[in-house]
Amino acid sequence: MKIASKIAVAAVSALAAVGLFTSCGDDGKTLYLYNWTYYTPDEVLRDFEQEFDCKVKVDSYASNEEMYNKLKAGAKGYDIVVPSQDFASIMIAQGMLQKLDPAKQTNNSKLNPLLSEMATYDPNFEYASPYYLGAAGISVNKTKVKEGSYEKNWNIFADRQFAGHATMMDDMREVIGDALTVLGYDLNSTDEAQLAQAKDLILTKWKPNLVKFDAEGFGKSFASGDFWLCQGYAEVIYGEVPEEKWEETIDFFIPEEGGPSYLDSMCILKTSKHPELANEFINYIHRPEVYAKFLDAFHFPCFVVPEAAQYTKKTPMYEASQMNNCKLKLDVGENLDKFSTIWEEIRFSE
Structure with a gap:
């Protein structure tokens, strides 16, 4: 299926899902999280709910395109989304996100300093706060x-x-x-x-x-x-x-010379009705002892919050240091057509 067709199908699906949360009564104590499928451990959500006396409702997506098209089609009610680096940069540029509250983000000091060097589109994490760095x-x-x-x-x-x-x-x-x-x-x-x-x-x-x-x-x-x-x-x-x-x-x-990596980040939508609770959630995730629970749930390596390693109980699939030389795949705009043309030649050559 051609990319344009995929986007069209995604847009139609998005239209069908618009308003998923709009009919929900807003008690001011419910956070609406829109995240990748199987990417939010239940234990972390329940602990947050208990500490902050609130509820977290989660909706999921399988691709950046699905999430983006749904929001562009008019979906309302979400507070936090978790785009990868290229879509985070697009959403920042298009004014879809609001700035994070620096007074609430007290755990930014726990983040791996290498992330600022990698996230050139938002090096100070004003809009996009790192959730997980991974690489093939x-x-x-x-x-x-x-x-x-x-x-x-x-x-x-x-x-x-x-x-x-x-x-x-x-x-x-x-x-x-x-x-x-x-x-x-x-x-x-x-x-x-x-x-x-x-x-x-x-x-x-x-x-x-x-x-x-x-x-x-x-x-x-x-x-x-x-x-x-x-x-x-x-x-x-x-x-x-x-x-x-x-x-x-x-x-x-991961080869020593590095390779492509991805950085999924927590972002608060411009339309969020619960930005204060959303900021609390993002900061909560970066507590080392909390982030360790996220890592253990998936056997992920500890890169984003290095201090969390001392709290993990499971052996990661690989050491986080293997990603030190990796670089993020950034949005290349209209130049993506160059990659598409070459890829077609590679895929279908005899």
Whole structure:
């Protein structure tokens, strides 16, 4: 389905959902959170409700586009949304968000200082307060390939021992971003010569070893043993392999040279009716002992609030330090067409 069609479908769906919360009686003590599916631990919500004597109602979305189109179609009643970096920058520019109350954000001092360097669209977190930083990496099935027999960088996809058993994400910004990184370029580069070099690397070195580009099913195929090498998010792989087999099966790593990352942030909508409670919630999430509960719920690495690591009880899927050299995929505006054109050539070349 073409991107324009996806947006149109999303817009129609959004129109059907407009007013989801508008008919709810507003008692002033209910916070309306619009977040990604399975991204808000119930324990954290219940603890917040108890401490602040309120209720939190959650609605969810599966993509930035779904969230954005629903709001643009006129959905009302939400207080907090959690866009990724490119959509956060768009929503800031379009005046969809209100500034956070600095007097309420007392836990900003707990945030990883590297985040300010990464979030160039809002380095002082005036509108978008970090929720989670994540990145795609590489998973090798250790039951199929001897550990140590491969290099731990993006050019592992050129390694012939993985031919016919490798997959990369069906995501142009991820794959092209990896290639640009290997070549020493900015992964947000829109320089046509640099993009051409990235395309050539993918087509001539990486794609010959791939079974396909896959953004959804690679976790199951990795767990079954069909795929030995996958680019993708750790949670997809770990979610499909039984926990007792993680150690013997999965070698997950993010190459030292870095790669694309994403930063989901908590933002208060301009139309929020409960900005004071919303500010309290955002600050609450950044309490180290609270953020640790969020991390434990998903085995996430501790990057956003480093101090939370001392309160976690579960081992993360990978160390947060592996993301130190990653860069955010930023909104490239109309230059996105350059990526789309190259991606079509990569996807459908023989």
